[in-house]
Amino acid sequence: GAGVSQTPSNKVTEKGKYVELRCDPISGHTALYWYRQSLGQGPEFLIYFQGTGAADDSGLPNDRFFAVRPEGSVSTLKIQRTERGDSAVYLCASSFGGSGPWGADTQYFGPGTRLTVL
Amino acid sequence: GENVEQHPSTLSVQEGDSAVIKCTYSDSASNYFPWYKQELGKRPQLIIDIRSNVGEKKDQRIAVTLNKTAKHFSLHITETQPEDSAVYFCAAIQPSPVMNYGGSQGNLIFGKGTKLSVKP
Numbered sequence: 001g002a003g004v005s006q007t008p009s010n011k012v013t014e015k016g017k018y019v020e021l022r023c024d025p026i027s028g029h030t031a032l033y034w035y036r037q038s039l040g041q042g043p044e045f046l047i048y049f050q051g052t053g054a055a056d057d058s059g060l061p062n063d064r065f066f067a068v069r070p071e072g073s074v075s076t077l078k079i080q081r082t083e084r085g086d087s088a089v090y091l092c093a094s095s096f097g098g099s100g101p102w103g104a105d106t107q108y109f110g111p112g113t114r115l116t117v118l
Numbered sequence: 119g120e121n122v123e124q125h126p127s128t129l130s131v132q133e134g135d136s137a138v139i140k141c142t143y144s145d146s147a148s149n150y151f152p153w154y155k156q157e158l159g160k161r162p163q164l165i166i167d168i169r170s171n172v173g174e175k176k177d178q179r180i181a182v183t184l185n186k187t188a189k190h191f192s193l194h195i196t197e198t199q200p201e202d203s204a205v206y207f208c209a210a211i212q213p214s215p216v217m218n219y220g221g222s223q224g225n226l227i228f229g230k231g232t233k234l235s236v237k238p
Contacts (some may be wrong), residue, residue: 111160
């Protein structure tokens with residue numbers, strides 16, 4: 001596709017339920033990032049994949065959050081036992097994944113999934 | 119880890135005036151600094167970025183300057199137009215131990231954003 005896509009665009013769930021959020025990166029991009037954005041704040045890093053492996057998962061807030069990217073393309077962010085504090089827009093970004101010595105590749109963002117936990 | 123501070127939080131200018139947004143960062147290893155524009159309910163869109171091998175970059179009405187010694191970078195928008203109204207985020211890369219092709223990748227650390235309003 002032309003850009004990063006995310007599904008669903010909106011997800012409303014009840015406290016304690018399990019949710020899955022999907023990200024489809026730009027074709028050929030090997031790096032994929034998940035961020036979370038709360039109202040009035042900048043995006044906050046969650047996890048970063050290089051290929052199929054999680055290169056950095058230090059931003060995941062606790063063990064209720066998990067993400068996979070089994071084939072190095074589509075990624076799924078999984079949240080168990082959702083809490084009201086998990087409500088936010090979950091953004092996915094992708095980048096080419098290779099660069100010269102002067103800095104990283106541009107990260108292109110998807111439209112986000114707005115998660116509301118009631 | 120990296121920390122990014124952004125000022126001001128809100129900025130109101132008259133159409134045609136210039137707008138300047140400033141950011142500081144803490145990790146001297148950071149080498150990539152993008153700026154994103156986000157309209158209400160939309161995704162962040164990259165408007166300009168700068169890498170640490172240059173001190174300034176310009177694209178039409180938008181320019182970014184980088185001072186590595188002082189660890190700060192700024193966004194300059196000239197001849198502002200009402201459609202420039204949005205929230206602007208600066209970011210700095212948190213260098214990752216994953217190395218690719220001699221370069222580096224990593225997650226972005228964002229500032230808290232500046233809400234720019236351009237009055238016609």
